[in-house]
Amino acid sequence: KLRNDCHTHRLIMLTPDGKFNRVLHPKEVSRAVIGNTPFVYFDARQATPGEGYYAAIYEGQDFSIYKQIYVSNINKETRGSVMLQKFSLKERLFLVKDGQWNTLSGKSSFIKHFKSHKAALNNYCKQHQLMFGKKNGTDWQKLAEYCETLIK
Numbered sequence: 201k202l203r204n205d206c207h208t209h210r211l212i213m214l215t216p217d218g219k220f221n222r223v224l225h226p227k228e229v230s231r232a233v234i235g236n237t238p239f240v241y242f243d244a245r246q247a248t249p250g251e252g253y254y255a256a257i258y259e260g261q262d263f264s265i266y267k268q269i270y271v272s273n274i275n276k277e278t279r280g281s282v283m284l285q286k287f288s289l290k291e292r293l294f295l296v297k298d299g300q301w302n303t304l305s306g307k308s309s310f311i312k313h314f315k316s317h318k319a320a321l322n323n324y325c326k327q328h329q330l331m332f333g334k335k336n337g338t339d340w341q342k343l344a345e346y347c348e349t350l351i352k
Contacts, residue, residue: 202234206289207271209252211239226251237337240266248301249294257337258344262351263297263313265304265340293340307332310343317350 201214211224211232226241232253233239239253247254254266272290276283293304297313304310307330311321324330324346330339 202232204234204239204253204269206269207287209250211253226253249292254294255337257293258341260344260348262348263295263344265344266294266296267337268292268294304340307343310340310347314347314350317347320350321347 203212205212205223208223210226211229213222213224214220215222226243230241231238238256238259240256240259241253242251244251249268252268252270254268257265257267269289269291271287274285274287276285278284295302295304295310295313302309302313307322307325310332311318314321321343325332325343328342330336330343332339332343
């Protein structure tokens with residue numbers, strides 16, 4: 201019924217009669233939940249990576265973690281009178297702290313922003329066997345929640 205179009209960076213809603221898709225304007229819907237994942241819209245002034253809806257992995261008082269899902273490698277191919285488009289979806293994780301958007305590539309890229317808690321964060325990851333990647337949103341969330349307790 202509701203989906204995030206990763207190419208146009210808009211939400212698309214199926215109308216109640218099920219016949220049409222309606223593109224929602226970000227001024228109408230700035231936050232939405234798809235499945236169990238909240239999505240937040242940021243315009244180009246707010247988000248360094250660019251405007252669009254970002255999956256909220258963690259939203260805390262001191263920092264947040266967002267995931268951007270975007271279309272990459274669009275290839276057009278013509279077969280007779282039919283135009284086919286092939287593409288792949290890519291994901292990037294961002295740590296937003298003090299208004300700065302920083303790309304997260306793994307545990308160490310997160311911990312470097314919290315140097316005073318490096319040992320505690322590394323121990324927590326080891327104890328709980330956290331695995332970090334773009335697909336492991338729950339592990340990122342656990343680490344962020346623990347980090348928030350250390351900051352306070």
